[in-house]
Amino acid sequence: MSKLVIASIGPASSVQDGGRPGAQRYGLTPSGALDRLALAAANSLVGNQPFAAAVEIGPFGASFTARDGAVRVALAGAPRNADIAKRPVAFDTSMTLAEGETLTLGFARGGSFSYLAIEGGIQGEPMFGSLSVNARAGLGSPYPRPLQAGDELEATDASGAAERRIDLPAPADGPIRVVLGPQDDEFSDTAKQLFLDSEWKISQTSDRMGYRLEGSAIKHLHGHNIVSDGTVNGSIQVPGNGAPIVLMPDRGTSGGYPKIATVISADLGRFAQTPAGRDFRFKAIGMAEAQAEARKFAELLRTLPGLVHDIESFALNLEALQNANVAGSAVSAVDAATWQVPPAGEPPAHEL
16 A cells, blocks of 8 residues: 655644534534535545545645555645646646655645545544544544644555546635624624624634634624524634634534624635635625525535546657657748748749
């Protein structure tokens, strides 16, 4: 069996899959990939199930080396410079690392997280049905913590299949869409409008548990404590200091701060990819529209395999190319007779 050895990696990088739903009633956080579309796209490129475990790579660079055989991988998510043995490779494609070759990734551009899927999936022992890492809870496999240099991920030997690319639709732009509530009645109309009209930034102190927002202070009508109730991915709590927190997959399953709104599921991955410090805004939509967007997103995930195509390869015969007259009729810039068109009825200059 081959191995993918982590030669270097930055913080906020871990093994994540589709998460562990179904046990939040017991206080078990779901975890899972921050950008489910990017995870599913990377897995589709190497023939895995859409939400199989992959490496979620944070904003900083990383490098991976194939050991004990070739390893086939795929990249999706936030783009970054990538090369194998100094040969540039593209995102949204699969690629095969020969024994000893290293895939080197630079810093993320225009996003925060990239996903590296391994053909055959990451090998590990599921914990409550998932390999997803939640470092605070000590959950996850094969390492129940963020990845670090020297870690080894077991992989199946590369199949030798043709490399593939995936044609994803252009990412949506514009405000992050939310549904107001469930405790929007804890805020005045003025406060809710301020929430929607403000420019927000994601704080550098954010993590997989919650994204802290920097911007306007949102005031409560009746104080910042409520009877604790359930949360979902995208719940936007407003604690006592008025600075909203968007709850992410490693969140607690219940909380006691009023929730002014909830990021719709179709926009949560796009929100998660927003780099710290970049301005963005929220837009409130109705429940019916949010449900329609959720159905569209689910259909996109379902149809991802149909967006995958083999990469056409054209092998060049360099010897034949060197012997061919590929220039056709050559001209000389300093010899007008080779390129000037003579008047009608006159012979070309070189025939005079």
